[in-house]
Structures are given as structure tokens and as C-alpha cells.
Ligand SMILES: Nc1ncnc2c1ncn2[C@@H]1O[C@H](COP(=O)(O)OP(=O)(O)OP(=O)(O)O)[C@@H](O)[C@H]1O
């Protein structure tokens with residue numbers, strides 16, 4: 001009754017929001033402010049006789065040392081504020097002023113111990129008004145600062161508070177760490193008040209209680225008893241002894257009690273906040289840094305600029321705070337910070353005036369940083385050092401850096417700047433040389449897992465060790481990430497197990513992963529596709545799946561799948577331990593890494609990953625081919641040709657993406673294309689070439705070149721086709737040699753996304769080819785100069801037969817019907833080659849031929865049958881090719897051929913169609929994912945029709961215009977062509 005009252009005015013909206021926020025704190029049993037939410041929960045809203053509202057706390061909300069009385073929040077009419085203050089015998093009274101839309105919080109002297117023994121409440125000094133002291137640094141940002149002079153004691157209570165809060169609704173917060181004469185008012189205010197804009201992340205440290213020697217012990221996260229008395233800190237700077245004497249509590253408990261860094265008097269909301277390290281010994285996995293910093297302190301070799309850098313969540317911020325505390329710690333012990341001396345208590349209770357965390361964004365104004373430097377020059381209040389911590393210092397502007405660095409020499413020895421950044425590259429060079437740098441490496445999985453175990457023990461969580469190990473392995477060396485994951489899992493309220501972790505993190509279990517990898521390695525195309533789709537459809541992100549597969553393969557390659565691993569892993573590892581398998585796996589790894597890059601750019605990730613999986617089984621072949629291609633390039637170099645002109649990768653086209661071209665080759669191609677385009681007179685055509693076109697490969701030898709161009713839209717293709725002569729001329733002028741050009745359609749990302757609906761799962765659907773070969777003297781024909789078909793293993797689209805400019809070229813005098821690109825390629829499949837087939841034909845690159853060969857029951861390389869599509873670059877003897885080709889043209893009266901296409905229906909079923917043509921008879925064999933085979937023969941000569949069954953759309957004829965076929969597929973919309981594989985074997 002005789003209690004002094006402090007009133008606080010708070011806008012109602014903020015109050016309600018804040019109350020809700022309090023309510024939402026995650027663990028009501030461990031958070032002191034949540035006790036308030038309990039109060040709020042138990043509030044009775046009563047309408048008063050006037051226009052006031054009265055809130056009554058029910059008995060059930062009484063807590064711990066609470067008085068057991070009801071607490072009321074009562075609103076009063078305007079004008080009655082002072083006169084009608086309710087004189088409750090309760091501990092506090094919160095009145096709502098309707099006129100001012102504010103709550104007035106009256107505080108009574110009677111203690112309201114809303115915290116249980118486990119939690120410390122916030123300190124209120126009843127003998128002092130809520131008056132902030134003026135910190136020397138506070139006027140740095142005067143517009144946001146609150147400056148209220150001391151008031152006579154009578155003027156305390158709500159008048160003072162009102163003044164204070166009416167000023168921009170800003171209030172200095174108590175750090176709520178002292179349990180002396182508790183009252184909820186400040187605690188509530190902490191929660192309710194809006195934050196003062198400040199340069200310093202912890203500027204509130206200088207809150208109203210600077211003069212207060214209170215013991216500053218609170219936030220007992222560890223569940224230790226609360227220390228309530230307020231020892232005389234001034235007289236007893238080193239508290240260790242006193243504390244034990246006074247309280248009888250274990251010093252270690254006290255240390256924990258004091259140690260919690262709660263810079264904004266906010267209670268921890270996550271495990272990671274709650275278990276922030278408070279001493280160097282608690283800093284996991286950073287022993288070198290910790291020892292070095294501690295050594296510097298002990299030896300007194302302190303420099304003025306420190307730079308902490310390293311990946312996120314590795315303890316940089318925590319270390320900077322520990323370092324700051326240790327610098328000012330009064331203990332002579334090596335184990336600093338002691339956590340119990342006056343300075344430590346001040347620091348850990350958030351009231352140190354000499355340690356500041358600077359907001360890097362707000363400090364970027366010149367006058368602010370200058371003001372900061374000016375204030376820094378003032379000697380510290382009570383401690384040895386003034387420490388300024390700049391977290392995320394890469395956000396500092398150049399000017400700010402300059403000012404700080406410039407000031408280093410002028411500032412006295414007591415000023416220390418600690419800069420923290422995860423990204424060293426963004427800092428000015430000068431910062432490096434002026435600072436002592438400390439690198440915080442990623443934390444080892446074993447260290448992380450050990451820490452998680454400790455946390456689980458402290459939090460009383462049930463866990464499986466493997467689950468914690470798994471979390472550690474998924475956290476990428478970041479302790480914070482690991483703690484976050486654990487936090488989330490702990491919320492489920494169950495035992496922390498592997499399956500729970502899998503589910504939460506959204507990853508595939510080992511068994512599923514191994515199953516998929518097994519399928520992919522076994523070339524079982526359809527099952528691989530089905531399985532991959534199932535996984536991705538259910539819950540797995542393709543990127544995640546890719547990285548898991550890559551990790552698994554790495555484990556197998558590194559022999560990590562033998563001991564101490566799951567049974568499934570061991571079995572897989574023993575099945576794939578031959579030299580060839582390991583080679584396959586390592587190439588699979590390369591493909592996956594390429595795929596990962598591709599996935600980042602792609603919107604159709606599922607398809608790309610499926611494509612990559614289909615390539616895993618044949619990856620070795622591709623790689624050897626890449627080597628061959630490289631070899632070939634090198635050979636040409638040796639022959640003294642201009643390297644610029646020799647850019648090719650025969651493997652490139654067969655992959656769904658083109659990432660394997662070395663970067664410098666790509667750049668060369670780009671520059672050639674740019675130069676050629678710029679020679680164009682018409683600026684619109686020049687722009688068209690530059691913007692829509694791309695030179696994707698170039699093979700030059702002995703004055704002749706084959707250039708492959710890519711355009712990403714069919715319209716561009718037709719435009720380019722119309723001007724192919726011009727383009728060839730431009731390239732010829734640039735390269736100074738004769739040029740054949742091939743024009744391919746490679747839909748770009750934007751085009752694909754626009755047409756994503758229609759072309760769901762397609763890659764390199766078709767390419768079309770043109771030649772604009774400038775006629776050479778006939779003597780050149782059949783010589784080494786003809787490279788025309790070297791890279792033609794790609795699926796090509798046939799085109800209207802036109803009178804080609806090269807029709808006078810003896811090499812290419814081919815019948816009208818066969819001038820189609822596709823025909824050429826197809827026919828090549830029937831070449832009665834006299835040469836030994838190379839050990840790796842271009843088709844080997846593709847996994848499909850295995851399937852094709854299996855499905856068509858024919859060998860892939862039939863020496864007699866001449867299965868070879870064309871010569872390898874390694875044997876690059878174009879004349880051979882040309883001769884063979886000519887010979888074939890003469891001999892192949894039957895025009896027997898075969899082609900394969902892979903289609904995909906709406907039901908996501910892949911189907912393989914083998915189209916064989918012998919004379920007038922065309923037979924189509926299809927097999928779908930269910931291994932249903934279906935063959936039908938058409939001897940009617942109706943070659944151009946499409947035949948459709950429930951699962952697949954087959955192109956019955958190899959001479960069909962592919963573009964047309966594709967369009968028809970679209971119109972039908974029940975299946976579409978995924979890929980052509982041409983040719984595969986000889987049809988008899
Ligand atoms: N080395 C560590 N030992 C123990 N806990 C750590 C360590 N590193 C990080 N943590 C945990 O992660 C949380 C975040 O750490 P901290 O803020 O110090 O990391 P940081 O490296 O500064 O990260 P960021 O660069 O993102 O600011 C801490 O509260 C703590 O719980």
C-alpha cells in the first residue's frame with residue numbers, strides 16, 4: 001500500500017503486440033519473460049463502470065515468490081488518471097489511459113516475484129527513478145537519443161516515465177539481470193518498449209542503471225539457483241570470494257548465472273542463443289584462436305585492430321565478446337574471463353560501458369564515425385580497454401574504414417577495434433595489413449556432434465548418437481546450423497532419431513540413395529528414371545539429391561563405406577570395388593558436379609537430374625572421348641596451326657549441357673563470333689547475331705573450317721538459315737579460311753521456360769544443320785580438308801531439300817533425297833567400313849545405345865556390318881570418311897537403315913522406339929518402361945505417318961521431317977520426343 005509507484009506509458013498497440021510476442025516465446029518453462037505471458041493468459045478483461053477496462057489476473061498465475069495476490073490492469077477515463085489511481089494491495093497496477101491511448105504501469109514496492117527459483121527477474125531499484133544516465137557516446141546519434149536529466153526524487157514514478165516514453169516512445173532498456181527487489185515493471189517495459197535507434201547494437205548497455213552497483217545476476221539458463229543479494233561491487237571488485245560467502249552458492253553456478261550474454265535483455269529464443277559460449281574453453285573447435293587471444297591478453301600484447309573472419313556460425317561473434325570480457329576482466333587468473341569480477345559481471349549483464357557493438361550500417365555516416373572516434377579517445381569509465389566490436393564489418397563503407405584505420409595511430413592504447421566478417425574479400429586491403437587476423441575455420445563434425453550431445457544432456461533431450469552425428473555432418477562446419485537443426489528437432493518432442501532428421505532436413509535415406517545409385521550404375525534406364533522421379537516427386541529437392549549422391553560416391557571412393565557404416569553401404573561398396581567400377585564412380589562424380597552447376601541455372605531440375613543419372617553408367621566412355629578430343633586439338637597445335645581456330649569438343653554435343661568446354665576455348669569462340677558479327681554491315685542483323693546466336697564449336701584445319709552455330713529459337717534458326725551464306729562469309733573473313741556452318745537449335749533457359757509446359761522433359765530435342773561451304777577446287781575434295789561430318793553424331797533434323805551451294809562439290813554430290821542431314825547420318829550407319837572400329841565410338845558416350853543394342857538385339861559394333869557411324873577425330877582423315885561415304889552411297893542400294901528415338905509420354909514413361917528401314921519396309925519396335933515390346937511393320941510405303949499407341953509416339957520413318965514430327969508430337973501432347981539416337985546398328 002505504501003509502495004512507491006512508477007508508471008510507464010505505453011501505446012496500447014505496442015503493448016498488445018508485445019504481449020503476443022511474449023506469449024510466443026518458445027519454451028514457457030525456461031524463459032523468464034514468458035512468466036508474463038502466463039499472467040497475460042490469466043487475465044480477466046472487465047469493463048468498468050466508466051469507459052475503463054479492468055484486467056484481473058487470476059490466482060492461477062501466481063508464481064514462485066509471488067505475493068499470491070491478484071494483479072489488476074485497470075483502465076481509467078481521461079482526466080482521472082492521477083486522481084483515480086486504484087490503490088490496490090496488489091503488486092502493480094497497469095492503467096490504460098483512453099485519452100492518450102497509453103498504458104500506465106504503476107509499480108509497487110511489494111515484491112512480485114514472477115520468476116520461479118530458476119529464473120531471475122529483472123532488477124528495479126526502488127530508490128531510483130527511471131532516468132538514463134548520459135553516456136559519453138550517446139550523443140553520437142543525437143536525433144535518436146533520449147536525454148533526460150536527473151529529476152528530484154519526488155518526480156519519479158510515472159511523471160518521469162511519461163517524459164521518458166513520450167520522447168519518441170523510446171526507452172532505455174534495463175538489462176534485466178539483477179534480482180534485487182524485483183518487480184515486473186521493468187521486465188514488462190523491456191518487452192513492451194520500442195527500441196531506441198542506436199549506433200550500437202548494445203548501446204542499451206548504458207541504460208538507466210549505470211550508477212547501480214546491483215549484483216547483475218540473472219538469466220539462469222542453466223537452471224542454477226538465483227542469486228538475489230546485491231553485493232557491494234565497488235568495494236569488492238573481485239566477487240569470487242564474496243559471492244561464495246554471501247550466498248553459499250557454487251561459484252561455477254554463479255559464473256553460469258552471470259555469464260549469459262544477453263545484450264538486449266532478450267531471453268534466448270533458440271538453443272544456439274542459449275548455448276552461446278561464454279569463455280574460451282567453451283569455444284568449440286577454435287583452440288588455436290582461443291589460445292592465441294588468451295596468450296595475447298596474458299602477455300599484455302594487445303594490438304588495436306583485430307580481424308576475425310571465417311565461415312558463418314563458427315564462433316566469431318562469440319569469440320569477440322569473450323575476448324572483450326577477458327580484456328577487461330580483473331582476475332589475475334589465466335582463466336579469463338572469470339565471469340565473477342566486477343567487470344565481468346558488468347559485461348555479462350550487458351551493462352559494460354566500455355564494450356560496444358557497433359551497427360555497421362548506421363555507423364557509415366561520416367559524422368557518426370567521427371563522433372565515435374572522438375568518444376573513443378575518452379579513457380574508459382572503469383575498465384582497462386574500450387572495445388568496439390564491428391560485426392559484419394564488410395558492410396562498412398570505404399570512408400568509414402579509412403576513418404577507423406586513420407585513427408588507429410592517434411588513438412590511445414586503451415582503444416581496441418574488433419572487426420568481424422565472413423567475407424574477407426570484401427574488405428579493403430589496408431585493413432589486412434593493419435590488423436591481427438584470426439581465421440575461424442569450419443568446425444569438425446566430431447566437435448559439433450560432441451557439443452550437441454552436451455546440449456541434449458543439458459536440455460534433457462533423448463537422442464540417438466547417429467542422428468546427432470548426422471546433424472553434425474549436415475551442418476557444413478557451422479555450429480549454429482547444427483544447433484538450429486537440433487533445436488527444430490527438439491521441438492517435435494520426440495527422441496531425436498535418424499528418420500526424424502531425414503524427414504526434417506528433407507533428404508533421402510541411405511538405403512534409398514544406394515538403391516538409386518545402383519540402378520543408375522546398372523544402366524537400367526527405365527527403372528532409374530522411375531525411381532528418381534518417385535524420390536523427387538515425394539519430397540526431395542534435386543539439388544539435395546545430387547549433392548547426396550556425390551557425397552555417397554565420394555565416401556565409396558574414399559573407402560569410407562567399409563567400417564562403421566551401414567550394412568547397405570558396405571554391401572554397395574563391396575559390389576563396386578573393381579577398378580572399372582571405381583573409375584565409373586569417379587566419372588559419375590564428375591557428371592554430378594557438372595549437373596549441380598546446371599541445376600542452379602535450370603528451372604527443370606528434375607529432368608536434368610534424370611538425364612545425369614542416365615549418364616552415370618556410361619560416364620567413363622564419355623570421359624575418354626573428351627580426352628581424345630583434347631588430344632586431337634593438341635595434335636593440331638603441333639601441326640603449327642593457329643590454335644585460335646581449333647576449338648572443338650566432340651563430347652560436348654552429346655551431353656545435355658556444354659560445360660566441359662574449357663573456359664579459354666569458350667572465350668575464344670565468343671571473340672571469334674563477336675568479330676565475325678561486327679563485320680556485318682547491317683546493324684540489325686549484327687545485333688541479331690550477337691544476341692541470338694553463338695558459335696558453339698569450330699574445327700579448322702588446313703584452311704577449312706567447320707563452324708557450329710547455336711540459336712535458341714526456331715525463328716532465329718530460320719532467319720539464320722536464310723542468311724547462312726552471309727554468316728559463312730563473315731566467319732570466312734574473320735578466320736581467313738573456308739567455312740562450313742552448321743546451325744543448331746539449342747533452346748536457352750528463357751525460351752525453355754516459356755515453353756516449359758509444352759516441352760516438359762526435353763533436352764537437345766533436335767538440331768538442324770546447314771552447310772554453306774564455299775566451293776573449293778575439286779582437287780581438294782577427298783583430301784584432309786573435309787571435316788564436314790566430324791561432329792555430326794548429334795541428332796540432326798532433316799530439312800527441305802534445296803539446291804545447295806555445295807552441290808558442285810564432288811564430295812557432297814549426293815542424291816537429292818539424301819542431302820538431308822538426318823539421312824546422311826542415318827546412312828552412315830550402314831557404311832561398310834574397311835577400318836577397324838575405334839574402341840569408343842561417339843555413341844558410347846550416350847547410355848541409350850546400350851539400351852538400343854539390347855533392344856534391337858544387335859551388336860553395337862559389327863565389324864562386318866560396319867556399324868560405325870563415322871570416324872573418330874583421333875583418326876581424323878576426312879578423306880577416308882568422304883570416300884567411305886561415297887562408297888557407301890554407291891553400294892547401299894537397299895538403303896537399309898535404322899534409327900532410334902526415345903520418347904516420353906505424359907505418364908512419364910520412357911519408351912524406346914527403334915525404327916528400321918529396309919527397302920520399302922519400315923518396321924518400328926517400341927518398348928516402354930514396363931518392358932512391353934511392340935513391333936509392327938509397315939510395308940505400305942506410308943513412311944511419313946506417325947503412329948501412336950497408348951504410351952508412346954513413334955516416328956515410323958527415319959526420313960520423316962523431324963521438326964514436323966516434333967510439332968505433331970506437340971499437338972498430340974500425349975508424348976514427346978526426348979532424344980534421337982542415330983544410328984545404332986545396321987538393319988539387314
Ligand atoms: N566455436 C563454437 N563453439 C561453440 N558454439 C558455437 C561456436 N561457434 C558458433 N557457436 C554457436 O553458434 C552461435 C552463433 O555463433 P557466432 O555468432 O559466434 O558465430 P559467427 O561465426 O559470428 O557467425 P556469423 O558470421 O553468422 O555472425 C552461438 O550462439 C553458439 O551457440
Ligand SMILES: [Zn+2]
Nearest residue numbers: 329338341344
Ligand atoms: Zn572477470
